[in-house]
Amino acid sequence: MDNFDRAAETQYTMNGLLRYELWQLLAQTQYADYNGSFYKTGAFSDVTVTCGGHAFPCHKMVLVTRSEWFFQACAGRFREANSRIIVLQEDDRELVGAMLYFCYALDYDQPSADLPAVLFHVRMFALAEKYSVYGLTCLAADKFKKEAKNGADKAVLAEVVREAYDTISDEEGMFGRAIMEIMGHELETINLDG
Structure with missing residues (x-):
């Protein structure tokens, strides 16, 4: 095999890898769209998540691959494992709906304008x-x-900081870094005492 053949083979391999990477990206996008439609229709659901009087038909296979908590709930460690219903009583229905949609589509939208988006x-x-x-x-x-x-x-940002401090453990510091990046020097001018 001469240098030209090796170069052509290398180029073919690189093009093949590039095509494969593009195919993977396309497949992931199609997977998210495909799964999003399963969430929206509830087709073939095998578990129902209820919250705030609303029932969300879901699929165990999707939930357990996205969440350790749902894995434990469906694998027999919680009482929900023997039931086809998982009740999330303490949480906001719109947030739960957006979280469940994320499990399928790897994205979420803010369902209503009742709450500031940052909050x-x-x-x-x-x-x-x-x-x-x-x-x-x-x-x-x-x-x-x-x-x-x-x-x-600024008043909303102050509420965000208070709520983040009260409700988020943020062990990796991800949200804290996001707050500091956005607000930085403005933290000194915000009244955090309410």
Whole structure:
């Protein structure tokens, strides 16, 4: 095999790898879209998550691959394992719906404008920690940063800091870094005492 053949083979291999990486990216996107449609329709659901009087038809296989808490609940360590119903009584229905949608589509939207977006993302981060939903803490922190950069009200930011301090353990410091990045020097001018 001469140098030209080796170069052609290397180029073919590199193109093949590039095509494979693009295919993987496309497959992941299609997977999220496909799973998102399963969430929206409830087709073939085998477990129902209830919260605030609303029933969310879900799929154990999706939930257990995204959340350690749901894995434990479905694997027999919680009373829910023998039932097809998981009750989340203490949580906000809109947040739970957005969290469950994330498990399928790897994204979430803020369902209503009743709550400032930056506060919604803080609460989503806290819920993701509570239920150990992989990837959702990162997404909530990123969405918080983007929303806060759009110019959140100082009073709302003060509420965000208070709520984050009260509800988030943030063992990796991810949300704390996001707050500091956005607010930095403004923390001194915000009244945190309420």
